[in-house]
Amino acid sequence: MITEADVEQYLTSLSNWGRWGPDDRLGTLNLITDEVRVAAASQIRSGRTLSLSRDIDPEAPDALGSGIALVQRFTGLHEVADHFDGKALRFDAVTEYVGISAHGSNTHVDGLAHYSWEGKNYNGFPESDTTSRFGAKSLSVHHAEAGFVTRGVLLDIAALHEVPWLERGHAVTPEELEAAEERQGVRVRPGDALLVHTGNVAAILTDGPDAVGPGARQAGLHASCLPYLCERDVAVLGNDGVQDAQPSGFGLDFLRPIHTVGLVALGLWLIDNMQLTELAKVCQEERRWEFLFAALPWRMVGATSSASNPVAVF
């Protein structure tokens, strides 16, 4: 059993700071090389494709009870007449203003500026580089312009335990990740998008959140998975939850160690609150747990998040 001191040590021992140069802003996305993409393309065999996102719905902006998610849509009707002094033309157009706080319930990418530790972001960029006016100046999501196109691997921990979802608070261990690899006949390798199916989102959507806000119990990864993520050189970590098992088993400074160590030390891009239920079913049907994975964060300057619709292509 690791201690809080071990987790703190990970911030140093697992660090990728400097690995891709002192000015690197991409972190583990450097692992998605051209070769990795070519190899990933060979995963496309049947063309079967499915979305790994849930709907983003202004009528249910915070379905998982994060307490911070927000979705708004203001629709502009009859825009054509409005542009032509009220003159009715035969065609018409609709527009909208959409507002979103993607962190929280909705399926979203976490950029590297999202978390800091003692005033530092990934690669040593100071937290103070993020300001109200300019947002994240050094580690904005728009740097990830080539997107995440790589091999995806699903490790189905719920299936490993033969349940539709793990219990709230279940903390997945590296041993479980390895057991799932063995059961599925797959091995996570550098540059992969690793998706971990716990069934957590399905559980919340079925039975409701345990609580609203950071006190809710959720299935997720235990901090002891961090060396695995580092050794395997995972490029993107996705999860049907907030990555971290909640509670984490540690004090408040390590409320979310996968976030803190992952984003800050490893420079690991995260995708929270994915919808993996259907994917797990399809993998089982297809008897394979690897596929082409694509997620394309928007090029929003200064943002730490991107609501995203990742897809798997078999």
Added chain:
Amino acid sequence: MITEADVEQYLTSLSNWGRWGPDDRLGTLNLITDEVRVAAASQIRSGRTLSLSRDIDPEAPDALGSGIALVQRFTGLHEVADHFDGKALRFDAVTEYVGISAHGSNTHVDGLAHYSWEGKNYNGFPESDTTSRFGAKSLSVHHAEAGFVTRGVLLDIAALHEVPWLERGHAVTPEELEAAEERQGVRVRPGDALLVHTGNVAAILTDGPDAVGPGARQAGLHASCLPYLCERDVAVLGNDGVQDAQPSGFGLDFLRPIHTVGLVALGLWLIDNMQLTELAKVCQEERRWEFLFAALPWRMVGATSSASNPVAVF
């Protein structure tokens, strides 16, 4: 030379209404079959990848002068302390609320509810299905959950004329599309994402917009390209502009015939204001104008737009 009556006739003669059933909400995305995706995967050879979007920047929300584009980002600093009664922890988090009117200057997908003709959207859905409260109820972009993963083809009309960009107002004809096919040794086929490079965005970014709002002259497709788009069964049309040459050469009812006939009759998904300059250069270097194309609209219920970062993988 076609007349306005011809364009109006296209609304009927080129119509895909009913082709994929009376309740179809996907239009030309039906053309991206599993087989099309498998064939598209074979385009990945070197793994070289590039973004086809411009930055979305709150400091320059309407760089092309559309008059309607809007980008806002409100950053939440020190969110961790705020959640724990001001108690300073060793980690910290940044969040944001982002607001966007994607229609206009920014690279974005146009969903099928964006345009209507005489009160009808694609497949006969009434324009009145779109309301202030619920947005686009019938033809929301979130239906396109599998995204656009298909073969991309760039037809480089600027290169055909050996210029970096076509003149403002240049209206690309179907003959030019075919000449570009011949010059490049490629042929657009069903399910393709067809990208047309006019250099229009580069011209505006270099020399400024001609005017703010719908009166600006822009290079784009002439309405006579519509039969070509229909016959070739293009699934997605992308452009470094607003698709339509402006002025269109017709009256106000056909201010934007590619939009009107494309979205309403063909059910053709559009991607406006792409950044194709770099792509054109890479295609020339690689001596091939086809690649895997991926764009993944978000699953925003009720929206007619999605700011997107499409990519090309060679």
Added chain:
Amino acid sequence: MITEADVEQYLTSLSNWGRWGPDDRLGTLNLITDEVRVAAASQIRSGRTLSLSRDIDPEAPDALGSGIALVQRFTGLHEVADHFDGKALRFDAVTEYVGISAHGSNTHVDGLAHYSWEGKNYNGFPESDTTSRFGAKSLSVHHAEAGFVTRGVLLDIAALHEVPWLERGHAVTPEELEAAEERQGVRVRPGDALLVHTGNVAAILTDGPDAVGPGARQAGLHASCLPYLCERDVAVLGNDGVQDAQPSGFGLDFLRPIHTVGLVALGLWLIDNMQLTELAKVCQEERRWEFLFAALPWRMVGATSSASNPVAVF
């Protein structure tokens, strides 16, 4: 007992259309003449002043459960450094972007464009004058630039019944209004701001809403008060609720007859969801139920609402 046909008849019989000219946009505010203001000034005797608004709080945007109220505040920290390239100066500034949907729970003015009947607003302006782009073109709240500065009269119906609040759904009759006048020794006259204390808001804040949305039972005025409001030439009607007793006792077309007949036929400005508990107490202490009333809607072009902080000065 009046019938639905009677209420419909009020739309004609109580109409102020044309009374102040065919282009009038102020409705009953015309009744606040200079003389009315001079008389109102004489109400100020002790100078005791109190707010008649509740807090507008992003942490509790919809405390009354209207289902539509929204309050957001995005704070900009360290704006000075952001303006001077990060250079730390000795002074600093905070700004904010505030977003509000005032209709619903918060204390707000209803402008005359808020409601229409069969396509017409007050004075015959067409409902279609209100558009997505321009908002309320004809009857925007910004026309009320002189504000509401007049005599205020509180009629305390809860006190008439010797209760802190009337039962949910209690529909105040004109007889009760007159009984309150008699009990209090006051008479409502032309140009007055009439405030009706039912205790409804206090009841909801204490016991919670009956339901979220328009199905909730609330104390308020019965439609039969409309002739009273018209005959007395009330300029502004305020209430610790949504004016209308809910349910109204009529069909859906007359879900809110005080709103519909008041705004459309009388041109009567409304202030919903006021905080009148303290005012009722002070009136009782002071043994007078009249005072200078001031509410100053903002000059927001095209809006139908204004979150407001009305005050009473004794």
Added chain:
Amino acid sequence: MITEADVEQYLTSLSNWGRWGPDDRLGTLNLITDEVRVAAASQIRSGRTLSLSRDIDPEAPDALGSGIALVQRFTGLHEVADHFDGKALRFDAVTEYVGISAHGSNTHVDGLAHYSWEGKNYNGFPESDTTSRFGAKSLSVHHAEAGFVTRGVLLDIAALHEVPWLERGHAVTPEELEAAEERQGVRVRPGDALLVHTGNVAAILTDGPDAVGPGARQAGLHASCLPYLCERDVAVLGNDGVQDAQPSGFGLDFLRPIHTVGLVALGLWLIDNMQLTELAKVCQEERRWEFLFAALPWRMVGATSSASNPVAVF
């Protein structure tokens, strides 16, 4: 001529910290006593009333070129049908979401949390009391719930110089304030709302801003007026500009000394960018420069600003 050291000294010598208790959040509003309000009421003689605000217009959100003002209005059409499953009723309702950054061009109240000096706000509250999540926790504008109802005095400096507006950059001195008092036969006294007419807003609206952002030259008060404001115990300072003459004549730390010393040391509430042109004309016509002044900031918890429509009643 005062020096920068003198201005810095004002932060101490003119300080009202502690004057109204260690927890006071109202500053100079404490000077608007009941007696002051009773005396102010006697100013109402003719009832003539006028607005001292400019329109707040989404079509011209930053008419003065502040670079930070923002006004948005998203209108909800046909809200009734949307609430009743599309069923058309005979009445209809319009709502809106309005978003505003009031600091900048629009007429607005500056609350005491807007400015800080070396980490401290008025009365010693730490600047860090203002956070992204909660806004201004200690010195929010909602504390000013009784509003500003007091005697207003206009000192017309433009008229003193017999011009419609002072030159850009003109810095009004205390001698000019006193000369205007003498010319007008009025004397500013404790609890007054002092309005200073420079014509600055009229000049900008006529000839355009000098520049966008803090570099623009503007007429306003010179820092040497601060002792006058303190000695006279002004409760509210209003201006057709940003209060401060720009440039201020001092270094960047004292870019806006009226703001910094006024808000932080005196606890003086400010109203920026008022429309005083009409008021100056009316005062001249009425041959009196005092009136009842009313401004009613909204009760927005955590805000440092309130778009406001102040009025003068003669």
